[in-house]
Amino acid sequence: RGKRAFVAGVADDQGFGWAISKALTQAGAEVILGTWVPALNIFETSLRRGKFDESRVLSDGSLMEFAKVYAMDAVYDSPEDVPESVKTNKRYAANSEFTVSEVAAKVKEDFGSIDIVVHSLANGPEVAKPLLETSRGGYLAAVSASTYSFVSMVQRFAPIMNEGGSFISLTYLAGERVVPGYGGGMSSAKAALESDTKVLAWEAGRKHNVRVNTISAGPLGSRAAKAIGFIDDMIQYSGKCSPLSQRELQAEEVGNVATFLCSPLASAVTGTCLYVDHGLHIMGLGV
Numbered sequence: 630r631g632k633r634a635f636v637a638g639v640a641d642d643q644g645f646g647w648a649i650s651k652a653l654t655q656a657g658a659e660v661i662l663g664t665w666v667p668a669l670n671i672f673e674t675s676l677r678r679g680k681f682d683e684s685r686v687l688s689d690g691s692l693m694e695f696a697k698v699y700a701m702d703a704v705y706d707s708p709e710d711v712p713e714s715v716k717t718n719k720r721y722a723a724n725s726e727f728t729v730s731e732v733a734a735k736v737k738e739d740f741g742s743i744d745i746v747v748h749s750l751a752n753g754p755e756v757a758k759p760l761l762e763t764s765r766g767g768y769l770a771a772v773s774a775s776t777y778s779f780v781s782m783v784q785r786f787a788p789i790m791n792e793g794g795s796f797i798s799l800t801y802l803a804g805e806r807v808v809p810g811y812g813g814g815m816s817s818a819k820a821a822l823e824s825d826t827k828v829l830a831w832e833a834g835r836k837h838n839v840r841v842n843t844i845s846a847g848p849l850g851s852r853a854a855k856a857i858g859f860i861d862d863m864i865q866y867s868g869k870c871s872p873l874s875q876r877e878l879q880a881e882e883v884g885n886v887a888t889f890l891c892s893p894l895a896s897a898v899t900g901t902c903l904y905v906d907h908g909l910h911i912m913g914l915g916v
């Protein structure tokens with residue numbers, strides 16, 4: 630039987646979540662998506678209208694299909710966490726059961742079990758502000774959306790995972806080194822995510838016999854990254870300073886490593902942060 634993967638954080642064909650979905654599909658997995666509620670409608674419409682068809686082409690010429698797309702908002706764990714103002718918001722009102730526990734329950738109901746869970750989402754409302762100017766609310770929102778969301782997903786999905794199951798998230802060098810411009814508590818959120826990768830690997834490893842890893846990815850001009858504002862500079866810096874500087878990082882390169890990490894080839898790998906960044910993290914000085 631092929632593996633079944635749940636990928637959270639796909640709302641277009643530009644980001645890491647899409648590339649990971651594609652690499653997993655290419656490797657024979659069935660892919661289910663969890664898409665952020667406010668982005669769901671436009672994503673499904675674009676998908677239906679063929680806007681992503683070029684990006685959907687697999688090596689045998691067929692198009693990548695998603696087994697199902699669930700509405701999801703990873704800042705809420707269960708229905709009682711959703712504020713009235715959100716429930717009645719027009720983009721949310723059209724959807725239901727989008728909290729993490731409800732999505733996990735629906736995946737269980739619809740598919741029975743899961744082998745792979747990918748967390749490819751982040752949000753920091755004050756990302757453009759330096760930490761020195763970040764509000765408590767902005768900081769906590771960044772950690773809630775970008776880090777606790779992963780803890781919450783491991784809590785709810787690990788119990789429905791098959792033997793050999795595996796979790797993966799995406800982190801960024803700014804969690805361990807200073808990257809000026811990556812503000813709003815997003816650096817803190819990534820530091821926490823990297824630490825949680827280890828603690829969850831231990832806890833969920835012992836309790837559920839599943840693996841937990843994170844990929845520290847190099848810069849990619851995704852939608853989320855463009856919102857930060859300095860992504861073009863980061864791509865240029867990476868091209869100038871990393872050991873493999875001849876070309877830009879391709880999302881597909883991250884997709885391939887994610888697929889390896891979630892495969893039996895990596896059955897002894899857990900709690901690690903694997904750099905997929907053309908080696909930029911080893912440099913002490915930009916040249």
Ligand code: NAI
Nearest residue numbers: 638640644645665702703750751799801848849851853854
């Ligand atoms: P992206 O825009 O493709 O993905 C982010 C996704 O998160 C979007 O689909 C968005 O709808 C979703 N999202 C935001 N808040 C959410 C919520 N509350 N619930 C559910 N979904 C929510 O951008 P990208 O860059 O591919 O991001 C994926 C991951 O990669 C993130 O964790 C990001 O921090 C990480 N990363 C990105 C790098 C880059 O240069 N683009 C570098 C290193 C890591």
